[in-house]
Amino acid sequence: MADATQPGDGDEPKTERRDFLNYLAVATGAVGAGAFLWPVIHSMNPSRDVLALASTEVDLTPIEVGQAVTITWRGKPVFIRHRTEAEIADAQSVDVADLPDPQTDDERVQQAPWLVMVGICTHLGCVPLGQKPNDPKGEYGGWFCPCHGSHYDTSGRIRKGPAPLNLPVPGYEFTSDTSILIG
Amino acid sequence: MRIGFKSFSLTVAAAAIAGAVGLSGFAKPADAAGKAVYPPEMEWSWTGPFGTFDRAAAQRGLQVYTQACAACHALSQMFYRNLTDLGYTEEQVKEFAAQFEVQDGPDEFGEMFFRPALPSDRFVSPFPNEQAARAANGGAYPPDLSLIVKNRALGFGSIGENFLAMLQIRGFSSGADYLHALLAEGYVDPPEGVELLPGQWYNTYMAGNAIAMPPPLYPDGVEYEDGTRATLSQQAYDVATFLAWAAEPRLEERKETGVKVLIFLALFTGILIAVKRRTWADVKKH
């Protein structure tokens, strides 16, 4: 009885029609299943409440020259340093060609006194020291990572140690002269 | 030769519908004679398969909530950022949120401090906790309004009673009917013989008829920014619309998706029926 489904003489068109219908059904089912899977997958992407915290506004007025603060942005520490004239001069006088990750200071800041960057060592993800006044700041007066001894300069560039890259600069903008919006 | 197949499937279907219609709920407010009182059914913008929230009404409702309800009732599931869904710009939302103070901290000295609210904050509650709310309201707890339209829906949850409403896709609109009736029409002088405790008001639509909330709205109690006349019924209608949106802010997305899904499934089922008929065409069942 199952032979009824085998193509036989004379019912070619019927079989073709049946094949087409079967393909159509399977294809439509696949589309439907895919459409259902998307919400399932998308539910694991950042939700509205997470995205609402994706940008952080920081008021810069309380940060004195020479001082640094650490704020949390997207669960990560962001270093904001109000650099002194000397630190800025230091950062700008370096010969870029000598650096492991060549970047000029201008490329890393929007306004020279304000250095904003994600405080996570590019080696293996530790948080470097150098934010507090009595922290070790490394050989280049910037930051020093205690985990494996990476030294960063006053522009947050890697100068010595195992880290391959400079401390990353997050996207940010000055919303006024004294406040920035990170993210 | 299908002995009984039709007859019993009909019997089962009839029994199922009878059962469904009969599975009715309770906790209805009753009038003095003990008869159930149903709030009048209003026309709401969000019922039916294509329903959406009336943005203008919801914006007016936010104004009513802020001026008349927010002093006692929290809206803790809502965030200020949600207001952009009602048609406000991000700047407006930021400004609106900044009127309110939220507690934050601890700061670097370990102290809690207050700061203006941000769009990412929850609506600031009028009381820090339930005990404080009760203490300030003579022992009565002003309920959180975030889900009030859903959790006051009458009959909803009782399968039979709400059967027709389900077919009409009225969803939780009976909760909004209730809110509107309670606020706009419910406050009347108590019938003779009804004793109220001090601090209680008589309300036709409240379960038990005694309500601790003094009439919160009165005609022209708010001045609408869009110039609509703020009658009592209008205010009640607007705040019910706003709270319906607050209870189910994803309703529009849900119905939009639903229409697409049902159209797709109808086509898909049509194809499957065709496949099944073709496949079975040569099989003699007997």
Next chain:
Amino acid sequence: MSSHSAPTFKNPMVRWIDSRLPVFSYMHAEYGTFPMPKNLNYFWNFGALAMVVLVVMILTGIMLAMQYTAHIDYAFDSVERIMRDVNYGWLLRYVHMNGASMFFIVVYIHMFRGMYYGSYKQPRELLWLLGVVILVLMMGTAFMGYVLPWGQMSFWGATVITNLFSAIPIVGDSIVVWLWGGFSVDNPTLNRFFALHYLLPFVILGVVILHVIALHVTKSNNPDGIDVRGPQDTVPFHPYFTAKDSVGLGVFLMVFAFFVFFAPNYMGHPDNYIPADPLVTPAHIVPEWYFLGFYAILRSFTDDWWFFAWFMSWIMDAKLAGVLAMFGAIVVLALLPWLDTSKVRSCRYRPIQKWVIILFAVNFVVLSWVGGQAAEEPYVSIAQWSTLLYFFLLLVVVPVVGWIERPRPLPSSISEPVLKAGGGGMAGATAAKMEKS
């Protein structure tokens, strides 16, 4: 498509795997050429539908568990966060919530089909028993899932149902404290319910696999309730039943989608959108609709009910009697294969049993209806008579009907369902000719 028993696979990769792990041969044998009675009607869709719902529930459940916080202070808010902030969280939650109702609708119809066509009878007794085990596991899973949103009905439902165990003499109270992990339903209770709610569906899946294995040994019953006599009575599972089950699936998904998108809270209770408050009991506590029948049986046992007063009050109190009756209602279902004394399976050929089964189904609907009503007259009396009828039908009427009933003549085979005078012809072709004439 063909009914060759030993398939050869063209794809060398498939061949390589199959000779080491015969998954492809297995699928081919169990879902390809597997012989199905060709006279199955659409009632035979519901087993496959239940399987689909189980998969959907597990899938959406895992996604929800990723967003849910099992702590009394956060559970309610985390569910609302799913509804408001998580991408498509409202969809996952409403599918899961209504999926529970759909699961019970499908399984209740599946059970009714088994009862009407005698699918529980020899040789399918174990198949039926495994089904009852699945039902019990489903009930436990659904109950614990309902507690997780930590609304008012969650909390008070959990309190009432766990208190059932306090009816057990002597150790009852200790058992309840053990279930709670404290002295009331509280955070430890919520945590363990979450853990078990995650675990039990996989146990259900395991038992479902056993259920399917047992089914594939005894093979499907059919509306005539007679044994398959030969290949002329069957068609291969694929494409015939893949096609037929798909039609049922399409229709079912439309019903499911209607509820999810247009009436998602219709079968829920509004009070569960009020956060749990251990100090305020809602005016009327009811379980989810699918438990109402059993709930009505539980509530029927009151001190002043004549049946209890005459027959049971001298052994136990009304509380214990109610609890035992509720669990007993499931136990008697499990005993059905042995309570039914008839040799004939299908109610098509059992003129009295047919009405017994229909009455049983209607009575269950009535029980569900009164279970949702306040405990006052006339509902209490209706519930009590319905409870008696439930047990009377299964324990007394079914065995007696099996003895006294004169079944209609059975067809000699599926392909020839009418017993013709002197009919011995079995070939399908003959039957087809006879039907045409």
